[in-house]
Amino acid sequence: MQLLGGFSDVAEEEKRxxxxxxxFKRRQRILADGHVPWACEAFxxxxxQELVQNPRLRWCWRVLxxxxxNHGLLNGRTMNICNKHLEVLESQRADPKQS
Incomplete structure:
Protein backbone atom coordinates (compact mmCIF):
# COMPACT_ATOMS: atom_id res chain seq x y z
CA MET A 1 0.00 0.00 0.00
CA GLN A 2 2.89 2.33 0.73
CA LEU A 3 4.25 1.84 -2.79
CA LEU A 4 0.87 2.64 -4.31
CA GLY A 5 0.58 5.71 -2.06
CA GLY A 6 3.68 7.19 -3.64
CA PHE A 7 1.99 7.68 -7.01
CA SER A 8 0.56 11.18 -7.21
CA ASP A 9 -0.91 10.80 -10.71
CA VAL A 10 -3.10 7.81 -9.77
CA ALA A 11 -6.65 8.23 -8.42
CA GLU A 12 -7.44 6.95 -4.94
CA GLU A 13 -9.91 4.42 -6.32
CA GLU A 14 -7.24 3.03 -8.64
CA LYS A 15 -4.87 2.64 -5.71
CA ARG A 16 -7.64 1.03 -3.64
CA PHE A 24 -6.81 -11.01 -2.67
CA LYS A 25 -4.26 -12.69 -4.97
CA ARG A 26 -1.82 -13.07 -2.10
CA ARG A 27 -4.43 -14.56 0.26
CA GLN A 28 -5.80 -16.92 -2.38
CA ARG A 29 -2.33 -17.83 -3.70
CA ILE A 30 -3.13 -17.05 -7.31
CA LEU A 31 0.11 -18.15 -8.93
CA ALA A 32 -0.79 -19.40 -12.41
CA ASP A 33 -2.25 -17.42 -15.29
CA GLY A 34 -4.95 -20.06 -15.63
CA HIS A 35 -6.31 -19.15 -12.19
CA VAL A 36 -7.05 -15.53 -13.12
CA PRO A 37 -10.60 -16.15 -14.43
CA TRP A 38 -11.57 -17.97 -11.23
CA ALA A 39 -9.90 -15.24 -9.19
CA CYS A 40 -11.84 -12.48 -10.95
CA GLU A 41 -15.16 -14.22 -10.29
CA ALA A 42 -14.26 -14.89 -6.66
CA PHE A 43 -13.03 -11.31 -6.19
CA GLN A 49 -21.08 -4.97 -2.27
CA GLU A 50 -18.20 -2.54 -1.91
CA LEU A 51 -17.88 -2.25 -5.70
CA VAL A 52 -21.59 -1.54 -6.09
CA GLN A 53 -21.54 1.10 -3.36
CA ASN A 54 -18.67 2.98 -5.01
CA PRO A 55 -19.22 3.46 -8.77
CA ARG A 56 -15.69 4.81 -9.30
CA LEU A 57 -14.22 1.74 -7.61
CA ARG A 58 -16.45 -0.48 -9.77
CA TRP A 59 -15.20 1.36 -12.87
CA CYS A 60 -11.58 0.76 -11.79
CA TRP A 61 -12.34 -2.95 -11.33
CA ARG A 62 -13.76 -3.12 -14.85
CA VAL A 63 -10.70 -1.33 -16.24
CA LEU A 64 -8.46 -3.83 -14.44
CA ASN A 70 -5.69 -7.33 -23.11
CA HIS A 71 -2.86 -9.48 -21.71
CA GLY A 72 -4.73 -12.69 -22.53
CA LEU A 73 -5.32 -13.57 -18.87
CA LEU A 74 -9.09 -13.17 -18.88
CA ASN A 75 -11.81 -14.02 -21.38
CA GLY A 76 -14.97 -12.16 -22.29
CA ARG A 77 -17.19 -14.83 -20.75
CA THR A 78 -15.65 -14.32 -17.30
CA MET A 79 -15.85 -10.54 -17.64
CA ASN A 80 -19.54 -10.92 -18.49
CA ILE A 81 -20.14 -13.17 -15.46
CA CYS A 82 -18.47 -10.64 -13.17
CA ASN A 83 -20.39 -7.71 -14.61
CA LYS A 84 -23.71 -9.58 -14.45
CA HIS A 85 -23.07 -10.35 -10.77
CA LEU A 86 -22.46 -6.65 -10.09
CA GLU A 87 -25.65 -5.77 -12.00
CA VAL A 88 -27.64 -8.19 -9.84
CA LEU A 89 -26.18 -6.68 -6.67
CA GLU A 90 -26.95 -3.19 -7.98
CA SER A 91 -30.57 -4.09 -8.73
CA GLN A 92 -30.96 -5.66 -5.28
CA ARG A 93 -29.54 -2.52 -3.74
CA ALA A 94 -31.95 -0.35 -5.72
CA ASP A 95 -34.93 -2.59 -4.88
CA PRO A 96 -34.34 -4.48 -1.58
CA LYS A 97 -37.60 -6.42 -2.08
CA GLN A 98 -35.99 -8.43 -4.94
CA SER A 99 -33.73 -10.33 -2.54
Missing part, protein backbone atom coordinates in the same frame (compact mmCIF):
# COMPACT_ATOMS: atom_id res chain seq x y z
CA UNK A 17 -8.60 -1.53 -6.31
CA UNK A 18 -4.95 -2.47 -6.89
CA UNK A 19 -4.46 -2.95 -3.15
CA UNK A 20 -7.65 -5.03 -2.91
CA UNK A 21 -6.68 -7.16 -5.93
CA UNK A 22 -3.08 -7.69 -4.79
CA UNK A 23 -4.21 -8.62 -1.27
CA UNK A 44 -16.27 -9.95 -7.64
CA UNK A 45 -18.32 -12.11 -5.27
CA UNK A 46 -16.19 -11.22 -2.26
CA UNK A 47 -16.02 -7.46 -2.90
CA UNK A 48 -19.24 -7.02 -4.86
CA UNK A 65 -10.43 -6.71 -15.96
CA UNK A 66 -10.00 -5.13 -19.40
CA UNK A 67 -6.26 -4.90 -18.81
CA UNK A 68 -6.20 -8.58 -17.83
CA UNK A 69 -8.16 -9.37 -21.02
Missing amino acids: IMHMWNS THQHG MIKLW
Whole structure:
Protein backbone atom coordinates (compact mmCIF):
# COMPACT_ATOMS: atom_id res chain seq x y z
CA MET A 1 0.00 0.00 0.00
CA GLN A 2 2.89 2.33 0.73
CA LEU A 3 4.25 1.84 -2.79
CA LEU A 4 0.87 2.64 -4.31
CA GLY A 5 0.58 5.71 -2.06
CA GLY A 6 3.68 7.19 -3.64
CA PHE A 7 1.99 7.68 -7.01
CA SER A 8 0.56 11.18 -7.21
CA ASP A 9 -0.91 10.80 -10.71
CA VAL A 10 -3.10 7.81 -9.77
CA ALA A 11 -6.65 8.23 -8.42
CA GLU A 12 -7.44 6.95 -4.94
CA GLU A 13 -9.91 4.42 -6.32
CA GLU A 14 -7.24 3.03 -8.64
CA LYS A 15 -4.87 2.64 -5.71
CA ARG A 16 -7.64 1.03 -3.64
CA ILE A 17 -8.60 -1.53 -6.31
CA MET A 18 -4.95 -2.47 -6.89
CA HIS A 19 -4.46 -2.95 -3.15
CA MET A 20 -7.65 -5.03 -2.91
CA TRP A 21 -6.68 -7.16 -5.93
CA ASN A 22 -3.08 -7.69 -4.79
CA SER A 23 -4.21 -8.62 -1.27
CA PHE A 24 -6.81 -11.01 -2.67
CA LYS A 25 -4.26 -12.69 -4.97
CA ARG A 26 -1.82 -13.07 -2.10
CA ARG A 27 -4.43 -14.56 0.26
CA GLN A 28 -5.80 -16.92 -2.38
CA ARG A 29 -2.33 -17.83 -3.70
CA ILE A 30 -3.13 -17.05 -7.31
CA LEU A 31 0.11 -18.15 -8.93
CA ALA A 32 -0.79 -19.40 -12.41
CA ASP A 33 -2.25 -17.42 -15.29
CA GLY A 34 -4.95 -20.06 -15.63
CA HIS A 35 -6.31 -19.15 -12.19
CA VAL A 36 -7.05 -15.53 -13.12
CA PRO A 37 -10.60 -16.15 -14.43
CA TRP A 38 -11.57 -17.97 -11.23
CA ALA A 39 -9.90 -15.24 -9.19
CA CYS A 40 -11.84 -12.48 -10.95
CA GLU A 41 -15.16 -14.22 -10.29
CA ALA A 42 -14.26 -14.89 -6.66
CA PHE A 43 -13.03 -11.31 -6.19
CA THR A 44 -16.27 -9.95 -7.64
CA HIS A 45 -18.32 -12.11 -5.27
CA GLN A 46 -16.19 -11.22 -2.26
CA HIS A 47 -16.02 -7.46 -2.90
CA GLY A 48 -19.24 -7.02 -4.86
CA GLN A 49 -21.08 -4.97 -2.27
CA GLU A 50 -18.20 -2.54 -1.91
CA LEU A 51 -17.88 -2.25 -5.70
CA VAL A 52 -21.59 -1.54 -6.09
CA GLN A 53 -21.54 1.10 -3.36
CA ASN A 54 -18.67 2.98 -5.01
CA PRO A 55 -19.22 3.46 -8.77
CA ARG A 56 -15.69 4.81 -9.30
CA LEU A 57 -14.22 1.74 -7.61
CA ARG A 58 -16.45 -0.48 -9.77
CA TRP A 59 -15.20 1.36 -12.87
CA CYS A 60 -11.58 0.76 -11.79
CA TRP A 61 -12.34 -2.95 -11.33
CA ARG A 62 -13.76 -3.12 -14.85
CA VAL A 63 -10.70 -1.33 -16.24
CA LEU A 64 -8.46 -3.83 -14.44
CA MET A 65 -10.43 -6.71 -15.96
CA ILE A 66 -10.00 -5.13 -19.40
CA LYS A 67 -6.26 -4.90 -18.81
CA LEU A 68 -6.20 -8.58 -17.83
CA TRP A 69 -8.16 -9.37 -21.02
CA ASN A 70 -5.69 -7.33 -23.11
CA HIS A 71 -2.86 -9.48 -21.71
CA GLY A 72 -4.73 -12.69 -22.53
CA LEU A 73 -5.32 -13.57 -18.87
CA LEU A 74 -9.09 -13.17 -18.88
CA ASN A 75 -11.81 -14.02 -21.38
CA GLY A 76 -14.97 -12.16 -22.29
CA ARG A 77 -17.19 -14.83 -20.75
CA THR A 78 -15.65 -14.32 -17.30
CA MET A 79 -15.85 -10.54 -17.64
CA ASN A 80 -19.54 -10.92 -18.49
CA ILE A 81 -20.14 -13.17 -15.46
CA CYS A 82 -18.47 -10.64 -13.17
CA ASN A 83 -20.39 -7.71 -14.61
CA LYS A 84 -23.71 -9.58 -14.45
CA HIS A 85 -23.07 -10.35 -10.77
CA LEU A 86 -22.46 -6.65 -10.09
CA GLU A 87 -25.65 -5.77 -12.00
CA VAL A 88 -27.64 -8.19 -9.84
CA LEU A 89 -26.18 -6.68 -6.67
CA GLU A 90 -26.95 -3.19 -7.98
CA SER A 91 -30.57 -4.09 -8.73
CA GLN A 92 -30.96 -5.66 -5.28
CA ARG A 93 -29.54 -2.52 -3.74
CA ALA A 94 -31.95 -0.35 -5.72
CA ASP A 95 -34.93 -2.59 -4.88
CA PRO A 96 -34.34 -4.48 -1.58
CA LYS A 97 -37.60 -6.42 -2.08
CA GLN A 98 -35.99 -8.43 -4.94
CA SER A 99 -33.73 -10.33 -2.54
